[in-house]
Amino acid sequence: MTELLTREAPGAIEVHDPASGELVGRVTTATEEDVTRAVAAARTGFAEWARTPAGERAASLKAAAAELRERADELAAMNNRETGKLLDEAREGVLAGAGTLDQYAELGPAHRGRSLQGGWDATDLMVPGPRGVVVALTPWNDPVAVACGLLGAALATGNVVVHKPSERCPHVGRLLTEVLTRHLPPDVLACLDGDGAVGAWLASSEDVDVIAHVGSTATGRSVAMAAARTGAKVLLENGGNDALIVDEGVDPRWAASQAALGSFANAGQICVSVERIYVHRAVAREFLEALVEEAGKRPDEVPMGPLVDQRQRDHVHEQVRDALEQGAELLAGGVPPDGPGARYPATVLSGCTPSMRVLREETFGPVAPVRVVDSFEQALSEAADDSYGLTATVLTESMSHAQRAWRELPVGTVKVNNVFGGAPAGAAHPRKASGEGFGYGPELLDEMTVTKVVHIGQPGG
Template structure:
């Protein structure tokens, strides 16, 4: 791995510009490549990626701290996603319309051109494979900028895919936000797909408003978990802990704020504290990606405690070097606290005790983000109300994680816009051309 770590990790502005221009030159030939051939290239890339899963997982662990098993799972998920788009790409089709008897309208999907994929560090392989796979399967060329927090992993993953493609169809550009901003503002970019922070997403939207590029955004979330009064408190605490502490809380759809009814709160909080104290000795939990993020998480926790929240577990910086942060449980949280209003990208479970389900749902809905939400309940009526009223892209009932293969969702509000995965992502990566066919007069 030593030779990988010594690679240059920041592109110059000239190199970034060259990547876009080269992708533009490669686009016409790749767009004309039969869909079956593009699919075969993706399948070969998926097999290569899967064969190097252990190597990729070790590099992910080195750069971001992601647990090895979870990192390998991300690589395998990425390979499966490439295979999924290899199957879906050739079947992606438009439709025909009958006008007059002697005329037909054909609606044909066409690739947009150059796609810029700006991908995150918290699940770098799986997320990137989704965006790159859908873009390539539909005939676009791609410039990929991985997060500066995992530049080597992003570069190697892109190289694995690019080895099965014609030259310049897929390029990687490494760098920080300055490089990303240059790429996003480039006039030759036709679509920008970004998974990351809301602040960055808004700056991308502003750049695209000038260039005319289409934008797909999956940005920050502040996902609520509602714990109804009729569920088993120990099971609910396991779900809450999984949602709050998995990958050290560094998941886009992590549980960010918890609402529990007053009658269930004592037993639920006891069980949640027990779950927190099992990590990492009994239940593995990795570190945060770096000390910068750890300090941001701790600042939110400390601010909440200063404003009256009660620390029941965690909340203290460990001694020594490193970026580990303990699984933390807070209660007595108020709606106005920053920890309840903003995303906390760490293993923190802020709990608000409410009078009943109505109050929980009302407060869960009162938020500018709209990525996902979870409700734990035995009441079908409450479940129905929750999924209908919560202004988010995904509502999960009685499971904080999960979903059918091929599913898709659209984030709401400050969490972004557009489909970021599933078959619908193929629609986002293409534009529809209507062809009206009628006979010439004789």
């Protein structure tokens, strides 16, 4: 995810294909002057866009969504080259982004305030309006879908946006911006290339009203500190260390397939990937055997792409090495392959303990660290004892255990008997180090707007 915000000298960024190591392209990072100009231009564009009827703004988003679908293969191919995301999954992300633009195009005109019941001779209203200039700092692991959520909600409600995509996929960010800006007036949406320095300049700008960040916890905290000085509103979806609980009584092979999906999909580089597994001792042996089988299917039987770059692979391998040095047992994977690229094998660790980094920190790679527990109570307690609070999953046949899990786990989303999935338009608050504010769903429109109370009395009354 996006790196810690720092103030570094501007320069060129090279992007290499994580599967082959080949150069994809170079971009020039924005300077501090570029940032100042972009924010000033957005402020100018805001005056017109905020006054544009909501239906016209919606029509612009719908047109952009249609073009996004037409160019889905082009965007997916670039995403694959820059981040290693499998083509089918990358295309699904583009289509999901187009669907999100359509969703906010529909919801934007319907986003309304309410009337208040005051005196008979007066009118009292609560009226939402755009906040102003929104900075969107978006990640590399699902760059189109995530960006479309933030950009769509901001634009639908009359805000203008300066978008900085991750430096790991700048060409995807540029292409997405190109599609959207073709359907928008000038100065409503801009894209800036760059690393943490550019993010720092944007976050510290006195003329920015909202900073929406999806990425690492370290960067999120840096953004929050910058916003505390300027007064900008902050929306953060930071890192996660999502737990999976495997209760006694469940089919261990089914549970292993769920664990493998959660741990290895997109090479473990999903915001809500399974990061740590607590399995009841009664099913642990069969579960581990089946999980090792699942790991062995990747990538030959079940496709799995590389990690985003060598830096990420080094981070993942360091956590695996730390666990092994502290007594964990390597059951599958754990050895980076020879040759170019940033591939890492699907890895299964057993004998993990709470002191290991692989259980305490976000790994963000295809690693399934397993801790065997003696009871559901122990699993629930240890899963809850974490500094993050994004999502968690429980696999159980017990309705009482499911009830306890969703009530007691201090996370934004709890999934029962499915590691992925859920109805559309849901929105949750991440907890603790995982962030703050609604980052998706209809509630994101509330985050992107500010409410004004209006009292209209009789003249001379």
